[in-house]
Amino acid sequence: MxxxxxxxxxxxxxxxxxxxxxxxxxxxxxxxxxxxxxxxxxxxxxxxxxxxxxxxxxxxxxxxxxxxxxxxxxxxxxxxxxxxxxxxxxxxxxxxxxxxxxxxxxxxxxxxxxxxxxxxxxxxxxxxxxxxxxxxxxxxxxxxxxxxxxxxxxxxxxxxxxxxxxxxxxxxxxxxxxxxxxxxxxxxxxxxxxxxxxxxxxxxxxxxxxxxxxxxxETEASPEEDDEQHSPDLMLDTHESETQMKNLCLTDVAADKNRESEDIAVEEGIETTKDSENISPQEAMDVLLNQCFFQALKYKVKKSDLPLLTSSFLRNYLFSCCPEGEQVDIKKSSYKKLSKFLQVMQQRKILQVKELTKGVESIVEVDWKHPDIRSFAAPVSEPTASSENIDVGTEDFYQPPEIISLYGISAKMMPLFQESGQKKGNLLSQNDVRSMIISYVKKNELVHPENKNFVTVNPVICDCLLDKSEQHDITLLKWDDLVTRCLERMQHSHQVTFPGSSPVIRKGNIEPIDINVAQRASNKKVTMIKNLELYGLDPQSFASLLQQKVQASATCTPLPGAKDRVQVQIQGNQLPHIGRLLLDHFKIPRKYVNGLDLSTKSSKKK
CATH class of the missing domain: 3.10.400.20 (Sulfate adenylyltransferase)
Structure with missing residues (x-):
């Protein structure tokens, strides 16, 4: 107990x-x-x-x-x-x-x-x-x-x-x-x-x-059915009633004004149109997406911001141009994906997009003299100069990518998965591998009759999972050991899904965000961060935010040995601040960040 x-x-x-x-x-x-x-x-x-x-x-x-x-x-x-x-x-x-x-x-x-x-x-x-x-x-x-x-x-x-x-x-x-x-x-x-x-x-x-x-x-009731009986306005607790009445009154006043303006228009012989009622939700989302896109390019993005990750452009620039009470959802537009929308804009020669790595794209050039940008007029007043600073630290739109480990079936491992209908090269999640191994063991009656925590090693398991030095000594394996050995011997890949984008599968394990503290001349220290792009973080915006938080000089420099990749470099040992920013603010899982333990080790030495 x-x-x-x-x-x-x-x-x-x-x-x-x-x-x-x-x-x-x-x-x-x-x-x-x-x-x-x-x-x-x-x-x-x-x-x-x-x-x-x-x-x-x-x-x-x-x-x-x-x-x-x-x-x-x-x-x-x-x-x-x-x-x-x-x-x-x-x-x-x-x-x-x-x-x-x-x-x-x-x-x-x-x-x-x-x-x-x-x-x-x-x-x-x-x-x-x-x-x-x-x-x-x-x-x-x-x-x-x-x-x-x-x-x-x-x-x-x-x-x-x-x-x-x-x-x-x-x-x-x-x-x-x-x-x-x-x-x-x-x-x-x-x-x-x-x-x-x-x-x-x-x-x-x-x-x-x-x-x-x-x-x-099952088929649920449509919004038109029982509209009066099941109105969302009726579900609120009694403490909401006063607010409801105020909102209802405001709605009625607005409706009266609309009807009044329509009556005046008819009397003056002006034909009233109701195009907004005839626009489909998809067309309405296309209009909103285009409006926010051109507003972001004309009033938000600066030349010094380029190159700019497309995910950062969406999160820090385009979303912030959305009118109050509305929200851009690219999946509900005719484009479905941000990459397809930007491809159309590139064909119109409004901007140029370049792929840094598979699934990670960056806006490298914008034609601010393009007629579509120059003729765009914002529906609400905006600053006429594109000098507004975007603080990524205040944005709530960032979501870390979903990362899933995948395991490929090699020729050697094929006998374990053949009975499950799998083929060589198929990619499986960890749960899929576990389920298929359990199914194989039970189907072949390999669970040890006296101790169900162990699995009997048959010739197939022996060839697939045991080293040559073990094949004559090991006759039983624990369940966890069986699955672990299987995962270790499969071909490792990973799937990355960025918000608003299709999943991207890459070979090997994803590189973690790497943080390193180096000694410079005059006993000065500098902290370097790389691989931010792999997680949809714009290095330039990250450097600006970090610089504001710690009041130290931060720059972006080309990453040695990696084409079109950069690393953030900031003066001093900033490991605690970087850790809080990545783990707490941007919600990057701890297992994808390397180097934070350096601060713990250095403090113990002192």
């Missing part, structure tokens, strides 16, 4: 009771205070995994291993919510995967995006999400009634909330009444006490990735 202060004893499934300290849905609506952050011990990890499996029986052993990998770091973070609640967060790869309140475990949206069917789900409308993230509970008029009916739940059951058209959960909450009572009330009153949502502060403590698009299992 573990000590009581570890938080693992006597846990209660969250479907049974609402926390006694729970007062409102705004638990994570405001920032929380971190009390401690420690790495989880192996014994505690195993106990947590068992508790999660008991609490959520829908998770298989493989699911639990994927959620909490044995050989990857898992952190326990003790926090205080803004209203004083004491909680425990379980964090993997910087993302909170679970939180614990009064010995009850709850999944976060990051976990539910990987296992979307873990909890019974109720749908609602997209406008509802912002209100829930701000602290509103979900009212029953805001719940969408699917054609197949609502999930059957009892009062106090933990449930997920999804948006119409997407099965990826965006919130979790506790049902205040049973499904039978919901229907009996005519879908009126409060339906769920919301605990945690996408876009709240708990979500913001992770990598801030968005929900995936997961197709619904």
């Amino acid at each position: 573990l000590p009581a202060d570890t938080g693992f004893s006597a846990r209660t499934p969250p479907c049974l009771l609402l926390p006694s300290s729970y007062q409102s849905s705004a638990m994570f609506a405001k920032a929380f205070k971190v009390k401690s952050n420690t790495v989880m011990k192996g014994s505690d990890r195993r106990k947590l995994r068992a508790d999660v499996g008991t609490t959520f029986p829908g998770l298989s052993t493989e699911n639990l291993a994927e959620l909490m990998p044995s050989k990857e770091e898992l952190n326990i973070v003790k926090v205080y919510a803004h209203k004083g609640d004491s909680l425990t967060l379980y964090v993997h790869n910087k993302n909170p995967i679970l939180f614990e309140l009064e010995r009850k475990l709850y999944p976060t949206v990051y976990t539910l995006w990987r296992f979307p069917d873990l909890l019974p789900a109720f749908g609602t409308w997209p406008p509802v999400l912002e209100k829930m993230a701000g602290g509103a509970d979900l009212m029953l008029p805001g719940v969408v009634l699917p054609s197949t009916g609502l999930p059957g739940v009892e009062q106090g059951r933990l449930c997920a909330v999804t948006l119409v058209g997407n099965r990826a959960p965006v919130a979790i909450g506790v049902a205040t009444v049973s499904t039978r009572e919901m229907l009996a009330s005519g879908m009126k009153g409060k339906g769920f006490n919301i605990l945690h949502t996408y876009k709240d502060q708990l979500w913001a403590s992770g990598d801030k990735s968005g929900p995936p698009v997961i197709a619904p299992l």
Whole structure:
């Protein structure tokens, strides 16, 4: 039995009771205070995994291993919510995967995006999400009634909330009444006490990735159906009503003014057009994208900014030109990808794009005398000189690329994967490799009959995974050793997916961001950072931001031995500042940053 202060004893499934300290849905609506952050011990990890499996029986052993990998770091973070609640967060790869309140475990949206069917789900409308993230509970008029009916739940059951058209959960909450009572009330009153949502502060403590698009299992009600009965405006808690009335009044005034102007136009014989109503959403996004693009080139980008990574241009320049209340989503435009849009602009000779490495492109030239740029007029007043400094440190649009390790099947390893229908050269994820190895072992009945932790070595495993010196001595392998040996002997590759771009697969493991401190003349030190481009970070912008933070001279110089690559060089030993910038601000995973341990070693020597 573990000590009581570890938080693992006597846990209660969250479907049974609402926390006694729970007062409102705004638990994570405001920032929380971190009390401690420690790495989880192996014994505690195993106990947590068992508790999660008991609490959520829908998770298989493989699911639990994927959620909490044995050989990857898992952190326990003790926090205080803004209203004083004491909680425990379980964090993997910087993302909170679970939180614990009064010995009850709850999944976060990051976990539910990987296992979307873990909890019974109720749908609602997209406008509802912002209100829930701000602290509103979900009212029953805001719940969408699917054609197949609502999930059957009892009062106090933990449930997920999804948006119409997407099965990826965006919130979790506790049902205040049973499904039978919901229907009996005519879908009126409060339906769920919301605990945690996408876009709240708990979500913001992770990598801030968005929900995936997961197709619904059933046909949901269309926005036109039951519009009056299930209006998003009706789902808010009573404390929102005053704000709703004010917004409603403003909307009515605006509508009256529009009707009045139309009446005047008709009286004067002017034909009114309603082109905006006839424009498709895709055409509207094309218009917005072009507007922000030309506005960024004319008013934001300077000649000294070039060359400029296309990802940095999108994040730090184009997005900042978007009108308030609107958002550029290239996937919803006719171009679908930023690279295709820039290719069209290059064909129009507005700019020139050059590929630095596979999947990483940079704008190297802009024709500011081009008629399309010169004739562009911003819809709102903008500075007439392109001297505005862009502080990448204040932008929230950066998201680190998604990096996935892939393993290629070589001719020697082919016999292990042949039964799974794989071919030589196929690329597999680590989970795929593990699943296929387990399938091979079970199909060939190689699990040791007396100890299921071991696998019997047959001739195929012997040839594929054992060295010549081991082939006469080893007859059994542990499961972990079996999978590890397999991964080590496969051909390593990696897949990088930048936001708004297609995945790019490269051979070998990705080079980490490398930080090095060198001694210069007169006993001066200088810190050098390279490989920022591989992670979508613009070295010039990074150098400018770093220079502002530490008040030291920073420059970008060509990287020796690497074509079209540069390294950032800054005076002094700036390892702590660089570490905070990369890990905390830009959310680069720690395993992709080399050299930060130098500061720890140097301090120990002192």
